[in-house]
Amino acid sequence: MTTPQRPQQPDAELHALYREGREDELPAPELDQRILRAAHAATSTERVHGTTGTTSWWRAWRPVTSVVVAGVIGLAVTLNVMQQQQTDEFSDRQATTAETAASRAKSSPAAADSVAAAPAAAPALAELAIRAPAAPVPAAPVASVAMSPERSQVAPAENVTAPAAATAAEAFATKKASSELLPAAPPFANQTADVAAALSDKESIGRAKAELSTRGVVSAQAASVEREVAANDLEQKLKQIRDLARAGKHTEASELIRQLQHRDPTFVLPEDIEALLAASPGKSK
Amino acid sequence: MGDARTDEGLMLQYRDGDAAAFDILYARHRGSVYRFLLHQTGKREVADELFQDVWMRAINARSGYQPTAKFTTWLYRIASNRLTDHYRQQGLRSAHETELDDEESAMPDAQDAQQAPRHEQPPQMMERQQLAHRLVSALEALPLEQRQAFLLAAEGELTVEEIGRACDVGYETAKSRLRYAYQRLRHLLSDLRP
Numbered sequence: 001m002t003t004p005q006r007p008q009q010p011d012a013e014l015h016a017l018y019r020e021g022r023e024d025e026l027p028a029p030e031l032d033q034r035i036l037r038a039a040h041a042a043t044s045t046e047r048v049h050g051t052t053g054t055t056s057w058w059r060a061w062r063p064v065t066s067v068v069v070a071g072v073i074g075l076a077v078t079l080n081v082m083q084q085q086q087t088d089e090f091s092d093r094q095a096t097t098a099e100t101a102a103s104r105a106k107s108s109p110a111a112a113d114s115v116a117a118a119p120a121a122a123p124a125l126a127e128l129a130i131r132a133p134a135a136p137v138p139a140a141p142v143a144s145v146a147m148s149p150e151r152s153q154v155a156p157a158e159n160v161t162a163p164a165a166a167t168a169a170e171a172f173a174t175k176k177a178s179s180e181l182l183p184a185a186p187p188f189a190n191q192t193a194d195v196a197a198a199l200s201d202k203e204s205i206g207r208a209k210a211e212l213s214t215r216g217v218v219s220a221q222a223a224s225v226e227r228e229v230a231a232n233d234l235e236q237k238l239k240q241i242r243d244l245a246r247a248g249k250h251t252e253a254s255e256l257i258r259q260l261q262h263r264d265p266t267f268v269l270p271e272d273i274e275a276l277l278a279a280s281p282g283k284s285k
Numbered sequence: 286m287g288d289a290r291t292d293e294g295l296m297l298q299y300r301d302g303d304a305a306a307f308d309i310l311y312a313r314h315r316g317s318v319y320r321f322l323l324h325q326t327g328k329r330e331v332a333d334e335l336f337q338d339v340w341m342r343a344i345n346a347r348s349g350y351q352p353t354a355k356f357t358t359w360l361y362r363i364a365s366n367r368l369t370d371h372y373r374q375q376g377l378r379s380a381h382e383t384e385l386d387d388e389e390s391a392m393p394d395a396q397d398a399q400q401a402p403r404h405e406q407p408p409q410m411m412e413r414q415q416l417a418h419r420l421v422s423a424l425e426a427l428p429l430e431q432r433q434a435f436l437l438a439a440e441g442e443l444t445v446e447e448i449g450r451a452c453d454v455g456y457e458t459a460k461s462r463l464r465y466a467y468q469r470l471r472h473l474l475s476d477l478r479p
Contacts, residue, residue: 010438011467011471014420014439014467014471015438017413017417017420017474018424018439019417019439020413020417021416021420022320022417025316025320025323026319027319027333031333031336031337034337035341036311039344042345042347043303
């Protein structure tokens with residue numbers, strides 16, 4: 001009769017009987033040696049060819065490689081964003097500077113008059129401004145503004161034409177030949193050229209308007225400089241005539257007066273010189 | 286004192302190039318695997334050949350070894366597959382054919398298996414020893430799948446679930462095979478018991 005068994009549980013009695021009844025059958029020693037040699041040879045071959053080593057190396061370095069690659073990509077993206085931000089910031093400053101100059105020029109009646117009255121003279125006067133080294137007075141603001149744009153915002157606006165002229169010179173130099181005109185700051189000139197190229201259309205329109213306005217300011221500034229130079233020259237000539245008149249050298253004094261009248265037909269001899277010439281007896285050389 | 290490392294740990298060490306770990310594993314399981322194959326085939330020459338093939342397959346498969354199951358389950362699965370290949374080569378009945386055998390048709394003839402008349406049996410110790418030898422001999426009369434299930438349980442000490450994994454069959458199938466094996470063996474042995 002068969003004894004019912006719980007199928008999940010091993011039949012311990014049968015197992016014990018089996019173990020008692022079996023002979024201690026084992027593989028032959030030669031077979032053992034053959035298998036063990038094969039097992040050792042397999043690991044030796046792996047060491048020579050590095051198959052397992054390669055797998056282990058890859059598995060070990062896979063997370064490290066992933067982290068390094070992610071870090072490099074993150075660094076590259078961060079640097080790119082920072083560079084882009086710097087460029088945008090510089091562009092904003094440029095645009096702000098141009099707009100400020102334009103508004104100042106508009107608010108200045110003299111500049112507005114110049115814009116209205118001297119459109120034809122603007123290129124010539126702008127070139128005069130570009131030739132900054134030859135004209136000491138406008139050269140300084142041009143250089144300073146070109147080197148540090150933010151100065152135009154903090155400098156006191158005592159004279160409306162001075163910052164306007166500086167801004168105009170900066171804009172003109174940026175657009176055309178800043179690297180040639182400002183050899184002391186070639187990197188900035190290159191940056192300025194890059195930024196100007198990167199400006200959007202909207203900014204370009206604003207800049208164009210500002211440039212048109214500032215060109216008139218440049219004209220006014222150049223005319224002012226010319227007038228100033230002429231006035232200085234006139235003052236020197238008059239002083240020279242007075243000295244000659246006091247010394248009794250009427251002939252030389254008259255010659256100078258004639259030159260002045262020839263240069264400027266509307267020239268009127270000052271009364272004090274007339275009095276000197278009349279009071280002292282003339283003597284020729 | 287034996288090595289306290291588990292079979293799975295030793296196999297992982299061998300996978301990573303520690304040949305000495307394989308020596309320990311082999312020493313632990315060489316006897317049971319060999320007997321499993323010997324009792325399945327019944328011929329020492331065939332068992333030798335299959336035994337070597339099983340261990341060579343284990344050596345070659347070491348790089349893909351993952352300790353998702355017991356090492357013995359993995360090892361006996363290799364052995365069972367090799368046995369299946371052997372049966373196919375020999376043109377023996379397939380597992381499905383033997384699975385359909387009913388219990389009675391597979392029942393060994395108790396009288397043929399009996400080795401000695403009951404009146405010649407020695408006292409209790411001798412009787413138990415005789416019973417044990419009888420059991421081992423009766424194994425050969427079991428269908429292949431039932432014998433395999435019994436040997437996996439007795440030699441490999443696998444559970445029903447592990448037997449199913451080793452034989453690549455479901456839990457219920459493994460349980461059924463093992464149950465029939467026990468029933469037939471007990472039926473045989475009942476004739477010998479006083």
